[in-house]
Amino acid sequence: MSKYVFGVDVGGTTVKLGLFDKDGELLDKWEVPTKTENGGEKILPDVAASIQRKMKEKSIRKDEVIGVGLGAPGPIDAEGTVYVAVNLGWGTFSIRDTLSGLLDMKVKAGNDANVAALGEMWKGGGKGCKNLVAVTLGTGVGGGIIVNGEILTGTSGAGGEIGHIHVQDGETEVCGCGNTGCLEEYASATGIVRLARRALESTSEPSILRNRPVETLSAKAVFDAVKENDAVAIQIAEKFGEYLGKGLGVIAGVVNPEIFVIGGGVSKAGDILFDYIKPYFDKTVFKGCKNVEFALATLGNDAGIYGAAKLVLE
Template identity: 40%
Template sequence: MTTYIVGVDVGATTTKFGLLTSRGEHREQWKIPTDKKNGGKDFPPQIIAGIEERFRKHGISKGQVLGVGIGVPGFIDEDEEVVSAPNIGWKSYPLQSVFADAFDVPVCINNDANLAAAGEHWQGAGKNEASTFFITIGTGVGGGMIVNGELVNGVSGTAGEIGHTLVVPHGRLCTCGREGCLEEYVAVKGLRRSLRDHLRNGMDTSRLHEDSDAIAIYEAAASGDALARHIVNEAAYYLGYALANVATMLNPEKIIIGGGISAAGDTLLQPLHLHFKRFVLKEADRKLALEPARFGNDAGIYGAAWLVMKRLGYFDGRRWPLK
């Protein structure tokens, strides 16, 4: 009998799903808009309904399901029971209980960036590496650290939160309440803020306007637009500064760059490498690789499945894929 794991990656705008067999094979992948109405309370039933519909579609009984892994953009208590995710509207929300009641299987929850880090470590760009740091850049900025095959959570679950490290003292106000966080300069909202600021200061552009999104900015930069290239270079500067500190402090074997913005490719990576090399301690850079995620924006699905398998003990001296 084939058994399955469900991986769920809850994002601020889109939630992605993966239905995987216990041999690591994708049966189906899909996504839905994240419903934040009513404080996000209407959304978990929609997630559950979507999963149940796929079970019916593929003729999967609940007895064939090993577990559900969920990544959320927020903070999870030590028992994985209560979730606080301001971008969704959840505040001390009992997400694990809701899903456990629906499926009667192990439900494992962690921060979305942590699980993206785990996904890349397990089957992606960090495979076979002992220690990796993963950064995801999109609507926000998050990060996760793997050391000796273990996910590092920290005493309060905030390990890896690179998006809320300070890069500009007394800089832009962040949603966390502090000023100058990396997220405010390199995430989607940060790029758009930079664009508006530069336009209002009189900088010229042939392709952009105040309502241009991050995709348009990177496309314009790739086409040679001077303002767009300036904005991307600014973002690469702050990102290189932050990642150089990560490399110097944590000394991982590999830093992996994922999330929606990673699709910009060399338009971002080339200036990022230049700034990173400028700031990093040379000894920390000697054996370090800096590269894009293999799974792009889908690493969290794999990481959510990894979390279930990890919890069930399938990586304790056993080989993957499962028999």
């Protein structure tokens, strides 16, 4: 009887892998390097070889494995086809068919942020909910939308790219996507630094943020200063909260989630984030979508492997 499942989270520098039982208990986890040279041709063979080594180590037969789920950056459709993952060197091809061919097992694949959202719904901050939006505030702003327990992928797997909602006209700095005025430019870790730099340049008001070199400014430094009631840091946090709160209000009006689960490096600031996000969310969201919970993600860097495993158990 099949009782195991593997979850794989492909990142730009490392691939995280997890071995789970069918109830979602994590039995083992490990990493292998992500070899992006030559169009990333070694990534999936390395994943397959690593899974096969683990099966040998644990004396797991192939007929005991339900399948392998995989999350990776880039648009990935419901059939497991990736439509270019630039930081992995991948073009357009079927992850599902390629990895399944290497392992002779069932394989499912999805966008990494969407898969992480599934993990948080299953075993993390959104446990017990079937309609949620996971927001990852890291170097960029990632998002995953779950509707009735299923990932919203869209036509080409680009559903849930909430970081690229347009929130500001007149922006001159260009987002990584090539547009300007994206949510990511103000609500990510780098976006908060942008807001901090601009705030410090526009006022001579005293701030503990001035006591450090500009190049060492960080989102953590801003929220540490907020916790010390630094006036300039509070202004920065207000601006961050305004952009993200309004952006989440727009999303709520479209998908009507039960809960927003906030993760990523910025989320380490804790519940104080909600003090700045929720007032702007409440002010702008459609009243029929107001009763949304906010929670911090709880799975951290393991959200991707949990969600990948859940893909196969769907």
